Amino acid sequence: MSIDVKNLTVSYGSKKALDDFSFDFTEGKVYVVLGPNGCGKSTLVKAIVDKYAKGNIAYVAQETLGIINLTVREYVELGRYNPKKFFGGLNSVDVKKVEDAISIMQINELEDRLFDTLSGGEKQRAMAARCFCQDAPWIILDEPSSSLDVKHTRLILNIVRDLCDKENKSFIIVLHDINDAVKYADKILLMKDGKLIKETDCLTTEDLTSIFDTQFKCINSDEGSAYFYAL
Amino acid sequence: MRQHNLHFYLKLLVAVIAAFAAVAVSCCLGSSNVTLKEVLLYLSGNKDELSKSALIIIEKIRIPRAFTAAVIGGSLAVIGSVMQGLFKNPMADPSVLGVSSGSALGASISIMLGLSGPIIGGSITGNYIAAIIGALVTWIIVFGIARIGGEFDPSSTLLAGIAISSVTSGLITLIMTHQKDSMEKIYMWMLGSFTFSTSDKLSVLIVSAIIFNSIIFIFAPRIDILKLGKETATSLGVNMNVSLGILMTAASFMLAICVANSGIIGFVGLVIPHVVSFFRINKARQKAIMCFFVGAVFMTVCDIAAKSILNPGEIAVGAITDIIGGPYFLYLLLKNRRVRR
Numbered sequence: 001m002s003i004d005v006k007n008l009t010v011s012y013g014s015k016k017a018l019d020d021f022s023f024d025f026t027e028g029k030v031y032v033v034l035g036p037n038g039c040g041k042s043t044l045v046k047a048i049v050d051k052y053a054k055g056n057i058a059y060v061a062q063e064t065l066g067i068i069n070l071t072v073r074e075y076v077e078l079g080r081y082n083p084k085k086f087f088g089g090l091n092s093v094d095v096k097k098v099e100d101a102i103s104i105m106q107i108n109e110l111e112d113r114l115f116d117t118l119s120g121g122e123k124q125r126a127m128a129a130r131c132f133c134q135d136a137p138w139i140i141l142d143e144p145s146s147s148l149d150v151k152h153t154r155l156i157l158n159i160v161r162d163l164c165d166k167e168n169k170s171f172i173i174v175l176h177d178i179n180d181a182v183k184y185a186d187k188i189l190l191m192k193d194g195k196l197i198k199e200t201d202c203l204t205t206e207d208l209t210s211i212f213d214t215q216f217k218c219i220n221s222d223e224g225s226a227y228f229y230a231l
Numbered sequence: 232m233r234q235h236n237l238h239f240y241l242k243l244l245v246a247v248i249a250a251f252a253a254v255a256v257s258c259c260l261g262s263s264n265v266t267l268k269e270v271l272l273y274l275s276g277n278k279d280e281l282s283k284s285a286l287i288i289i290e291k292i293r294i295p296r297a298f299t300a301a302v303i304g305g306s307l308a309v310i311g312s313v314m315q316g317l318f319k320n321p322m323a324d325p326s327v328l329g330v331s332s333g334s335a336l337g338a339s340i341s342i343m344l345g346l347s348g349p350i351i352g353g354s355i356t357g358n359y360i361a362a363i364i365g366a367l368v369t370w371i372i373v374f375g376i377a378r379i380g381g382e383f384d385p386s387s388t389l390l391a392g393i394a395i396s397s398v399t400s401g402l403i404t405l406i407m408t409h410q411k412d413s414m415e416k417i418y419m420w421m422l423g424s425f426t427f428s429t430s431d432k433l434s435v436l437i438v439s440a441i442i443f444n445s446i447i448f449i450f451a452p453r454i455d456i457l458k459l460g461k462e463t464a465t466s467l468g469v470n471m472n473v474s475l476g477i478l479m480t481a482a483s484f485m486l487a488i489c490v491a492n493s494g495i496i497g498f499v500g501l502v503i504p505h506v507v508s509f510f511r512i513n514k515a516r517q518k519a520i521m522c523f524f525v526g527a528v529f530m531t532v533c534d535i536a537a538k539s540i541l542n543p544g545e546i547a548v549g550a551i552t553d554i555i556g557g558p559y560f561l562y563l564l565l566k567n568r569r570v571r572r
Binding site for chain 2: 046049050053054055057058059060061064065066067068069070071074078079081082083084086089114130134136140
């Protein structure tokens with residue numbers, strides 16, 4: 001099931017954060033959204049969730065605000081919440097999915113800690129686990145690796161790739177790291193000033209310069225893939 | 232997981248037993264003596280074996296008062312846990328929406344106009360009705376302001392509540408200084424007391440408590456979901472505006488009844504949810520249910536203190552909740568800081 005976004009516009013006051021965005025996200029792919037700060041990436045994914053989520057999209061926000069006051073285990077269990085079940089708790093399938101998500105994100109040891117006492121990166125892993133135990137075919141992640149170390153960035157992006165390749169899940173991910181985007185995305189969306197500038201599966205230095213206003217150089221890494229760095 | 236639930240039910244069982252024990256003890260204590268045996272005889276339905284005076288004291292004074300204290304303590308604690316959860320703020324309490332001060336303004340106006348006498352039945356007084364009207368009017372104003380822009384925003388609702396509270400407090404002060412005769416009555420009303428509990432008021436209280444607390448218990452799991460933010464809640468099939476509206480409305484209505492019944496009693500709604508989380512109960516529904524019984528125990532104990540310390544005189548129960556609750560809360564806070572991390 002694809003998400004066909006049509007003419008999405010979001011304004012904050014007189015400023016258009018998202019300006020007439022249209023794009024057909026087809027299923028079974030990893031889309032990565034790249035763009036400078038304030039170009040409307042987060043606004044885009046929030047608006048998509050707002051408008052198109054009907055139990056088919058799992059979403060992880062950029063950050064968690066306020067006191068959550070739940071243990072990590074209880075926090076991840078929220079991913080199995082079903083508003084139609086007023087009284088029932090979690091059944092054995094739910095428990096299995098929660099436990100699987102906890103173990104793939106390697107947060108077993110944090111299970112009984114309070115979410116609020118975790119470090120930024122640990123919180124992000126718990127947030128990802130909560131989202132991975134949902135059943136939704138679409139998963140939207142807003143900067144899932146912004147506080148993660150190299151090892152856990154690899155972990156989460158490898159899980160994304162695996163879920164896409166093996167379970168045919170579809171992803172829309174906002175990322176800052178250009179080379180992570182190149183390595184893991186099927187398609188890269190370049191955004192600037194609330195507009196979709198280009199969609200591509202083969203990024204060039206000109207593309208990057210046009211949206212980031214910075215000179216880039218590309219070298220070929222040992223594995224043969226392109227590697228970009230800013231001058 | 233299963234074990235965790237088992238622990239919850241054990242803790243709940245202890246709290247329920249403690250609540251009933253506290254109520255039974257509270258029925259025995261007061262300016263004249265009634266034995267525990269007599270109370271138990273009454274509660275088990277063997278009224279014939281009681282002396283006439285004991286029967287009247289238990290039925291007309293002790294039972295209404297003890298149950299009123301328990302139900303109000305419990306409900307205030309539930310409301311407190313809802314507010315702290317919805318506003319994701321550990322310092323929120325039932326007064327944050329300004330509903331209780333609106334209710335106090337209603338009661339002050341009625342005291343000023345001399346409407347304190349009974350209006351419906353023997354005990355539903357003008358003050359009681361005015362307090363409920365005051366609460367509803369503030370509720371409409373706060374929610375009207377909070378809804379401007381089309382959707383509920385917890386932080387602007389909170390700020391609107393604070394603003395409305397200060398306006399109403401100002402007006403109450405104005406009334407008190409203008410009408411010096413009413414000052415003491417208004418002041419006593421604002422301190423909170425269970426002295427004037429009657430079975431009529433108790434039945435209204437119990438029916439409302441059953442309705443509004445059930446609504447809160449049913450929708451409580453959504454409090455946890457709403458903590459994740461609006462979009463994540465949407466992705467889990469929870470509509471933030473609807474859920475916030477239902478929970479805040481149920482909590483405000485329950486609070487209006489509580490305040491109309493026995494004035495503004497502070498601290499319970501702030502402290503009890505924290506006491507419950509110190510016992511490692513975090514999930515919103517479990518927490519709300521547990522809060523009810525722990526709040527009931529706490530308030531009943533405070534009421535026992537209020538009526539026994541200066542026997543035959545009385546201390547305002549609001550003062551007792553502060554005196555007992557404050558140090559206990561500080562103790563838990565210190566202990567908790569050492570353990571929690």
